[in-house]
Amino acid sequence: MNRKMILGFVAGVVITVGLLVSVPDSIVQVATGTTQDTSMETALSPTKALPDRDAYFPGTEDLLPDEMRITACGTGMPSARPKQAAACFLVELGNGDKFLFDIGSGSHERIAAMKIPYDFLDKVFIGHLHVDHYGDLPTFWLGGTVMNRLTPLRIWGPSGSKPEYGTQYAMDRMQEMYTWDIGTRSGVVDFRGGELEVNEFPFDGVNAVIYDENDVVIRSIPAVHGLDGAVSFILEWNGLKFVYGSDTYPNKWFIEHAKGADFAIHECFLPPTLLVTKQGFGPLEALTVGTQGHTSPEQFGKVMSLVEPRIAVAYHFYNDFDIEPEVRDRVRKTYDGPLSTAVDYMVWNVTKDNIKVRMAAKDEEVWPSPALKEKIAPDFRDAINFSEFTLSGMENFPEVVEPLYEEINKKYGTDFKPGL
Numbered sequence: 001m002n003r004k005m006i007l008g009f010v011a012g013v014v015i016t017v018g019l020l021v022s023v024p025d026s027i028v029q030v031a032t033g034t035t036q037d038t039s040m041e042t043a044l045s046p047t048k049a050l051p052d053r054d055a056y057f058p059g060t061e062d063l064l065p066d067e068m069r070i071t072a073c074g075t076g077m078p079s080a081r082p083k084q085a086a087a088c089f090l091v092e093l094g095n096g097d098k099f100l101f102d103i104g105s106g107s108h109e110r111i112a113a114m115k116i117p118y119d120f121l122d123k124v125f126i127g128h129l130h131v132d133h134y135g136d137l138p139t140f141w142l143g144g145t146v147m148n149r150l151t152p153l154r155i156w157g158p159s160g161s162k163p164e165y166g167t168q169y170a171m172d173r174m175q176e177m178y179t180w181d182i183g184t185r186s187g188v189v190d191f192r193g194g195e196l197e198v199n200e201f202p203f204d205g206v207n208a209v210i211y212d213e214n215d216v217v218i219r220s221i222p223a224v225h226g227l228d229g230a231v232s233f234i235l236e237w238n239g240l241k242f243v244y245g246s247d248t249y250p251n252k253w254f255i256e257h258a259k260g261a262d263f264a265i266h267e268c269f270l271p272p273t274l275l276v277t278k279q280g281f282g283p284l285e286a287l288t289v290g291t292q293g294h295t296s297p298e299q300f301g302k303v304m305s306l307v308e309p310r311i312a313v314a315y316h317f318y319n320d321f322d323i324e325p326e327v328r329d330r331v332r333k334t335y336d337g338p339l340s341t342a343v344d345y346m347v348w349n350v351t352k353d354n355i356k357v358r359m360a361a362k363d364e365e366v367w368p369s370p371a372l373k374e375k376i377a378p379d380f381r382d383a384i385n386f387s388e389f390t391l392s393g394m395e396n397f398p399e400v401v402e403p404l405y406e407e408i409n410k411k412y413g414t415d416f417k418p419g420l
């Protein structure tokens, strides 16, 4: 060892010994969550949990009684991409209620990553019937039945200018579309979670109450998007106001009724220049889609400068390292208030005093949470039988299957026997 190394070694010993002798009892309390000790000793402890985390780890954090947690489960476009699912925001309230606003294509896996038992995920509000706003409803509805949701799924969505454009029509056809899927489950699994409760409300209600339960009130306002039959939502609870635009051109209802929101989400589309260079649009098409069909970043900023929320949330664009700065610069031409440009897995904790923004740490290998209710054994007489033709193709391999039954019977004290 040269002299420098020896000095370094000695210094290291001194620091280590210093830590060992100064560890207070409170560190043990921090590990059990009873004390928030932010002293230097705690922060540097090599073996105990840190009191503060910069990421949200789903399923590991209490939600305070007066707190709202919002998670972006989809912030992108109709185009599929690994980084961003299409529109979906999860709202969790300190009273235990949870709500999904839109459930666009690709969003279900983000919802599952939040590790919430599916019986609590039973309320979905659809702002309009574009596929990027409810494309994952079938997988959430039917997939949810095998993810231990034993509670009917409740859907709220707008009417249209005629019945065929309304939510009820779409839900009826969705159930028809999955007739075969539902048939496979009849008499085979507890299918209570497959029941749908559809609540269609008039698309032209202005600040009309569409939900009022458990001190949570949700209102709808008309949106200008696609066809008649697009809406935005306003959720109010415990003095907090959450607004979700779904898709909309800037409109007077949003500006009036979102006013002063604690949390306001509004679409913020790619600027027309990027629609040309990155999306392959022609210039006129880009201007039409980017400023007439959707809301450009400058228009988004203008809306938010009139609404003046505690935080404005922009979504519905490809939020990449080379795109976000330009979108943000354009928003800043017309709005200088608090702003998040949302990406998937962004999480906001909102109270009356504070808004905390973090990213969720996702577990790629998430499993469904256990059922909260006791499962009702299905009546096998309700099962739809195979034809003789299909049955004739089965290879039963009893020498392989019987040991599997014996293994389960031995472990759980049962007496099941192979056979359909």
Ligand SMILES: [Zn+2]
Pocket: 128, 130, 133, 225, 226, 247
């Ligand atoms: Zn849309």
Ligand SMILES: [Zn+2]
Pocket: 078, 087, 130, 132, 133, 247, 316
């Ligand atoms: Zn959309």
